[in-house]
Amino acid sequence: MATLKLDVENPRELLEYVQRESGQPVEKCYQCGKCTAGCTVAFAFDLMPHQIMHMIRLGLREEILRAQSIWLCTTCVICTARCPQNIDVAAVMETLRILARRQKALPTGKARPVALFNRLFLDSIRKHGRLFELATMVLFNLKSGHLFREAETGWFMWRKGKLKLTPTRPRGTEEIERIFARLQEVEGEEDRR
Amino acid sequence: MRLAYYPGCSxxxxxxxxxHSVQLVGRLMGVEFxxxxxxxxxxxxxxHxxxxxxxxxxxxxNLALAEEMGLDVVAPCAACYQRLALARHELAANPSLWERVNGITGRPFNGTIRVKSIVEMLLSAGTEKIKSLVVRPLRGLKVAAYYGCLLVRPRAIQIDDAENPQVMEKILRAAGAEVVDWTHKTECxxxxxxxSNxxxxIPIISRILKAALAAGANCIACACPLCHFNLDIRQAKAKRFLANYRPLPVLYLTQLLGLAMGQGERELGLEAHFVETRSILKMVG
Structure with a gap:
């Protein structure tokens, strides 16, 4: 067991940040474990949802932001639906994932391909306005180092006329570009603060 | 009923x-897309x-674009439905955030239109309307209605109960099918x-298939392209986790409804699936 690093100087900083950003009363969690019991992906998690809820209160920032769980969460929201304290646990997980990205905490293990896929997905939207499935999949394979991953699936889709070789570009892609650009500005300002 | 149509990328x-099947069934039910x-x-x-x-x-x-048309919008994809409906809810609940988002898009959305799921659209005319259009009742079909997560969670946008919804069952029964009671209808x-992983x-998919098979279903009905892709195309990989596997066709709710309403398998795109749908056609006759 690794040594846990408690934030002695600002023990409540992480808790306050998460509560503010997610709008969720993390402090009300009484550790019943229903979120973990119902979680779709718990079997593949390194930290369970109820553990994360408690670790936020302990201020274990580094341990949480390093966790693969916050990236593997499918945001299916079962945890939220079953929480007896009405805490939106899924929103808390999402807040943590966004925090990890903005703090440039490098995702490891199973979290890495998740972050890569999300980035390529959004790049595709930014460029084309809609998802260009084929290019996104090819890029993902190239960058994740598994060139022929899902090749059979691709072949099946091709035969069934389910694969487009060119992107469908709606008019107004400059509007989409503007959304992404403005967002970078806004978040850049917030991060500098 | 006139509706703005948001197909989404999938x-x-x-x-x-x-x-195709949404447009076909929608038109039969008098919807103008x-x-x-x-x-x-x-x-x-x-x-997100x-x-x-x-x-x-x-x-x-997209909400602003639909609003410019002056129409409520239907999003057949469960993921698109959830994103659009939730955005509408979150903006309406938070005026300062709303203003900020309108500033970012540069295309103000004023909240005058609603977002409908495909299930809501189908049920808005009532089950009697559906029954009146059925010419080939789906007798002999035992359907496991699969909602997944996006249609029933979170609470602000759920189309029915998060644990044991019944709205898809209502539609399927109106089409003459038998529905099974099963455990995994709202699992992700x-x-x-x-x-990515x-x-x-694959184990997540296999758990759902296992539950549907155990309940005696001979097909799964879904209303989400992501669920469909996972349960249909990835069934080939998920089956190695299943001891008593038999192929389980996965059909869109609108394909089943279309069949009941006398539409052909070609028009409904039944050949586009990975798991053979011929067994279903034989049963329906």
């Missing part, structure tokens, strides 16, 4: 048969797990991990 490609010109991606899970503002802005642009299919997604 319905243009991997779920083309969903698109007007596709939103120049709609863009809803952002899907990549959007990256940035809340980005997710809201990508959805709000793991689609968001299917590309297949070894995590």
């Amino acid at each position: 319905l243009e490609t991997s779920a083309r048969e969903y698109n 007007h596709e939103i010109p120049d709609w863009s991606c809803c952002g899907a899970s990549a959007g 797990t990256t940035s809340r503002l980005l997710a809201l802005a990508l959805a709000a642009r 299919c793991g689609a968001s991990l299917a590309v 297949e070894e995590v997604a």
Whole structure:
């Protein structure tokens, strides 16, 4: 067991940040474990949802932001639906994932391909306005180092006329570009603060 | 009923048969679809797990476009439905956030239109209307209605109960099918991990198939292109986790409804599936 690093100087900083950003009363969690019991992906998690809820209160920032769980969460929201304290646990997980990205905490293990896929997905939207499935999949394979991953699936889709070789570009892609650009500005300002 | 139509990215490609069957059944039920010109991606899970503002802005642009048409919007894809409906809810609940998002999109959304799921659209005319259109009742079919997560969670946008919804069953019964009571109808299919972490997604898929088989279903009905892709195409990989596997066709709710309403298998795109749907056709006769 690794040594846990408690934030002695600002023990409540992480808790306050998460509560503010997610709008969720993390402090009300009484550790019943229903979120973990119902979680779709718990079997593949390194930290369970109820553990994360408690670790936020302990201020274990580094341990949480390093966790693969916050990236593997499918945001299916079962945890939220079953929480007896009405805490939106899924929103808390999402807040943590966004925090990890903005703090440039490098995702490891199973979290890495998740972050890569999300980035390529959004790049595709930014460029084309809609998802260009084929290019996104090819890029993902190239960058994740598994060139022929899902090749059979691709072949099946091709035969069934389910694969487009060119992107469908709606008019107004400059509007989409503007959304992404403005967002970078806004978040850049917030991060500098 | 006139509705703005938001197909979403999947319905243009991997779920083309969903698109066709929705339009076909919708028209039979008297719905007039007007596709939103120049709609863009809803952002899907990549959007909202990256940035809340980005997710809201990508959805709000499409809401504003529908609003310019003066029509409520239907999004057949469960993921698109959830993103659009949730954005509308979150904006309406938070005026300062709303203003901020309108500033980012540069295309103000005023909240005058609603977002409908495909189930809501189908049920809005009532089950009697559906029954009146059925010419080939789905007798002999035992359907496991699968909702997944996006149609029933979170609470603000759920189309029915998060644990044991019944609205899809209502539609299927009206079409003459038998529905099975089963355990995994609102479990997540793991689609968001299917590309990045297949070894995590496959066991999740197999649990759902196992539950449907145990309940005696001879097909699954779904209303989400992501669920469909996972349960149909990835069934080949998921079956190695199942001791008593038999092929389980996965059909869109609108394909089953279309069959009941006398539409042909070709029009409904039944050939576009990975798991053979011929067994279903034989049963329906």
